[in-house]
Amino acid sequence: MKKIFSKMILAMVAALAVTGLAGCGKDDGATAEQKKDTPMKVIFYPSESAAEFEKSRDALKDILSEATGRKVKIVTTTDYNIVIESISNGQADLALMGAEGYIQANKKNPDVKAILTNSGASGTLEDALYYSFIAVKEENEKEYETGDGYTIDPIKGRTFSFVSNSSTSGFKVPSNAIVKEFDLENSDELINEGKFFDKVLFGGSHQGSAVNLLKGDADAAAFMNLPQYFKVADGEENKAGMLYQVKDDAEAPFDTVRGEKARIIQSTPVLNAPIVANTKVMSQKEIDKVIEVLTSKEVSDNEEIFAPEDAEQAALFVKEGDERFLEVDDKFYDPIRELSK
Incomplete structure (x- = not known):
């Protein structure tokens, strides 16, 4: 899908x-x-x-x-x-x-x-894209491994962090993917706690959602690619399977989670x-x-x-x-x- x-x-x-x-x-x-x-x-x-x-x-x-x-x-x-x-x-x-x-x-x-x-x-609209991620902490990644890739299936029943329900890459795109993957009626099921997720957090920004994950407040999180704060520690940039690591000099709010790593288990291109x-x-x-x-x-x-x-x-x-x-x-x-x- x-x-x-x-x-x-x-x-x-x-x-x-x-x-x-x-x-x-x-x-x-x-x-x-x-x-x-x-x-x-x-x-x-x-x-x-x-x-x-x-x-x-x-x-x-x-x-x-x-x-x-x-x-x-x-x-x-x-x-x-x-x-x-x-x-x-x-x-x-x-x-x-x-x-x-x-x-x-x-x-x-x-x-x-x-x-x-x-x-x-390229300087054109053909690649005017960024990426919407669903990520988990590195130490939990084995739960999401399947064959030679990753699956989002274990996110059900967990604590999940979105950005805002008005965010494209921090809600609209990942929620659409989850609704289709689990054959849900609509995204309302995702924001009502206890319905699909045990608990739902909103980071208020992409930075905030990523920090919710890295601090351990969420089991999985949606946020966009953030090259200003992260470096690629392993894998192909912006692809599922990439290991994203907070830079050593990352500014707030990442100053409290420098060096922490997140595994990207789903990556979807989004219009700029x-x-x-x-x-x-x-x-x-x-x-x-x-x-x-x-x-x-x-x-x-x-x-x-x-x-x-x-x-x-x-x-x-x-x-x-x-x-x-x-x-x-x-x-x-x-x-x-x-x-x-």
Whole structure:
């Protein structure tokens, strides 16, 4: 089932990557004079609100301010729903959020549109993917071994940690896989304690969910690949069977679990997260300026935003090849919508 889902995502990404990208903003009639004293608010998910990404956020702040001629206010959060509600109701102009959160926001308010995402190492949308993991602690991995691979079957009846029920790779994708694997009615069975899992935790961020596992509070956990904090100790990067080890210099919240290891028992590719605009509070001209500057070589070469793998300072994005921002539209995220059908 996992391989079929992975192939579906990759196939749909490839198909969408070659389609034309439609314009997604609209001019709300507001003049530059009316807006120049109103800060443009850019809001971030909890995982991207971590302290070590402050330089990345500040770099984006300066770039967007210069491009649009407006002051920019960065808003960090500790709750996925704050971001979803803020971009939906116009309290934020732009948001860096996951695909599932975007879909929820777009459903609440169709004026919320995906405008950009980060590419893969090829510099294209064909590999604009990251990975959703289900992991267990190294010392418990033998319970999950089957043949020459791993199975998620033993997670039933255990304590499990998700990220947030609005997270794509920390809930939507892994819960979909579990529902199909165990032939459940829906994901509600997964969040009601005692129904499928004995206990359910929510880490609030990918970092938090991973720490729930590594501290022993959860038997298994869902979180995304986190190269800013982990190194590959064994196996193939981002593949099931990989042994993920917390780096010796990992910053909080991993500073208390440095050196700890987790075995990845399931890995599923996920479409990269979008940068989202509320097209009711932003004019098309402003959106065009944002797209133009963020897709520029100046930004793709900015190591405070796209940091090399060996960089001392963490950034929002890791640059392994030709990573950059690319324009997308709402349809790019249809594969994630399909998971709810």
